[in-house]
Structures are given as structure tokens and as C-alpha cells.
Amino acid sequence: MKKRVLIVDDSSVMRKIVEKSLRQAGLEFEQVFEASNGVEGLAVAQNNKLDLILSDINMPMMDGLEFVRSLQGVDNAKGVPVVMITTEGSEARVMEAISFGARGYIRKPFTPDQVREYVTPLLGA
Amino acid sequence: MNPVSQFAQQSVAQKQNWGPLLELATQEVFDLMVGTPVIPNRRDEHEPSGSPEMSAVVGLGEDAGAPLDVGYSVSSVPVDSQPPKRSHPHLTAMVGMAGKLSGVLSVRCAMPVAVRIASKMLGLAEDVVNENINDALGEICNMVAGNFKAKIAGLADGCLLSVPTVICGADYELHSTQGGEQVEVRFTFDGEPLGIFLEVHP
Numbered sequence: 065m066k067k068r069v070l071i072v073d074d075s076s077v078m079r080k081i082v083e084k085s086l087r088q089a090g091l092e093f094e095q096v097f098e099a100s101n102g103v104e105g106l107a108v109a110q111n112n113k114l115d116l117i118l119s120d121i122n123m124p125m126m127d128g129l130e131f132v133r134s135l136q137g138v139d140n141a142k143g144v145p146v147v148m149i150t151t152e153g154s155e156a157r158v159m160e161a162i163s164f165g166a167r168g169y170i171r172k173p174f175t176p177d178q179v180r181e182y183v184t185p186l187l188g189a
Numbered sequence: 190m191n192p193v194s195q196f197a198q199q200s201v202a203q204k205q206n207w208g209p210l211l212e213l214a215t216q217e218v219f220d221l222m223v224g225t226p227v228i229p230n231r232r233d234e235h236e237p238s239g240s241p242e243m244s245a246v247v248g249l250g251e252d253a254g255a256p257l258d259v260g261y262s263v264s265s266v267p268v269d270s271q272p273p274k275r276s277h278p279h280l281t282a283m284v285g286m287a288g289k290l291s292g293v294l295s296v297r298c299a300m301p302v303a304v305r306i307a308s309k310m311l312g313l314a315e316d317v318v319n320e321n322i323n324d325a326l327g328e329i330c331n332m333v334a335g336n337f338k339a340k341i342a343g344l345a346d347g348c349l350l351s352v353p354t355v356i357c358g359a360d361y362e363l364h365s366t367q368g369g370e371q372v373e374v375r376f377t378f379d380g381e382p383l384g385i386f387l388e389v390h391p
Contacts, residue, residue, distance in 0.1 A: 074352065077311060080311055081311070122350060123352070151334070151336070154345055
């Protein structure tokens with residue numbers, strides 16, 4: 065069954081690379097939503113049924129930590145796995161994201177195989 | 190010791206150990222995210238400033254630090270340094286670092302190199318990546334900075350990164366108001382020069 069994914073990153077290049085990596089990993093999606101910060105990401109999550117959310121941490125307007133924390137109040141997002149994709153090597157920030165409900169993180173730079181290994185079990189694919 | 194100054198106060202010799210780590214961090218980013226390697230520019234010890242092309246890219250003059258028979262060096266950052274004028278557009282992507290290490294990491298290259306990087310990152314033809322060039326180089330800079338600090342013990346959790354800034358033009362100068370030291374790593378990408386600089390503020 066094809067899934068619906070939201071990619072949140074302030075870099076449009078990185079959003080495209082994440083989507084490309086998902087497809088290279090052999091994952092098929094019915095729809096890929098994009099958002100350039102947490103505020104836009106919340107709006108997408110409120111209005112759409114999603115199967116997976118991938119989010120950067122370091123973003124303007126609303127960063128990934130605040131985004132994940134705010135998702136807790138979005139009915140549509142309950143139970144939707146959130147994975148952080150970040151350049152941050154900071155365990156503290158990643159642990160903070162996990163404490164807000166993120167399921168884990170992928171560190172940039174990454175390979176499509178790393179994306180597949182992480183994402184596939186979360187999608188039940 | 191004040192933790193804020195802990196890394197800035199390391200000696201030049203210690204910072205020279207950062208050169209190989211910065212080199213490795215850059216190579217990993219290009220291997221994984223661009224799909225084309227960067228080749229360390231091993232300078233000839235009799236050619237202390239590197240090629241004129243590289244000097245134009247990196248924006249440094251003849252006094253650009255102690256030459257090493259490797260692709261990296263450590264030097265003082267002259268305040269209000271003036272790079273040589275360039276005849277064609279170049280890009281400088283910068284990411285600020287704050288915390289235990291305060292400074293700026295920058296990636297510098299000519300416009301055609303940045304176009305090629307964006308093209309390879311996205312898997313698109315070079316003539317359709319125009320709107321992505323700055324973004325792509327900014328992300329490269331961001332990933333190199335993050336990957337580098339993850340390799341330094343105590344820095345991953347002690348240093349935050351800014352969002353990237355990218356400057357583009359044929360005639361611009363970068364001014365440091367604080368001086369400090371700079372770790373410099375030079376590469377070639379598809380045969381063209383590309384420089385990575387870590388300016389460490391005191």
C-alpha cells in the first residue's frame with residue numbers, strides 16, 4: 065500500500081534529496097508533502113492523513129524540536145512516526161526530539177540505504 | 190578553563206590535527222550526497238600559495254599561512270583581509286558556529302563548480318538547477334560543518350550551527366572583524382578548485 069509522507073526542511077534541495085533517497089530505497093508513496101519550516105509542517109499535518117514525517121532540526125520560523133513538540137497536539141499526527149534528519153551531531157538535541165515523540169534520527173550525510181533501513185520498519189512496508 | 194574558549198585556545202599544532210578531520214568530513218559529504226569525490230589538493234612544498242586559480246577561489250594572498258606538503262594548513266586570519274579580484278562569479282557558503290567553538294565554516298568555489306555540485310546532488314541537468322545553486326552549496330557547507338564537529342570530542346554537543354548564508358559575485362571581499370586562526374583545506378572537484386575554511390574566533 066502506498067504511503068503519504070511529509071518532508072520538513074528549510075532547504076528545497078535537501079527536501080528533494082530526501083524524496084529521491086526514499087524512492088531510490090524502493091519505497092513508493094502516494095503523495096509527498098513538503099514544508100520549509102515547522103509552521104508549514106504543522107499546517108500540512110493538521111489537514112492531511114500522513115504515514116511518515118521526516119523533519120530537519122535546524123530551521124527558521126519554527127525549528128524541528130518545536131515542530132515535533134507541537135505535533136503532540138495535532139489529532140491527525142497521533143501515532144504517525146517522526147524521524148529527524150539533521151546535520152546536528154548533538155545527542156542532547158536529538159534526545160530532546162525523541163522526548164517529544166520522534167522515533168529516531170538520520171544524520172546527514174546519509175545514503176539511500178540508511179534511509180531505507182530506518183524508514184521501512186516504521187512504515188510496516 | 191572557560192569552556193567557551195576551550196577550543197579556540199588550542200595551539201596551531203593541535204588545530205593542524207583538525208585539517209585531516211575537516212578533509213575527511215568534506216570527503217564524506219561529497220561521496221554520500223554529491224556522488225562525486227573531492228580530491229585533496231596536495232600542494233608542492235615549492236609552490237607555497239598553490240595555483241593562481243586556487244588563490245582566486247579561496248580569496249587568500251601570498252601570505253596565506255604556513256605551507257604544508259598536504260592539502261591543509263593553519264594560519265592567522267588577518268583582520269580586513271582583501272582577497273584578489275576575480276574575473277568571474279564565485280560563491281562562498283558560510284555557516285556560523287557558536288558555543289565551545291566560535292567561528293565560521295565556509296565553502297568557496299567558482300560558479301560553474303557550484304552549478305555542477307547542485308546538478309549532481311539533484312540528479313538534474315546543469316541548465317535546470319539555477320534556482321538550487323545557492324541552496325545546494327549552503328547545504329554542503331552545513332553538512333561539512335555538522336560532520337566536522339561530530340568528529341571532535343566534546344564539540345558535537347557543545348557547538349550549535351547557524352542556518353547557511355551564501356554570497357555570490359565576482360567582486361566581493363570577506364572581512365573578519367575578530368581575527369583568530371583559520372584551518373584551510375583545498376580540494377579539486379571535477380578538476381576545479383574548491384576550498385573549505387574553518388575560521389576560529391578567539
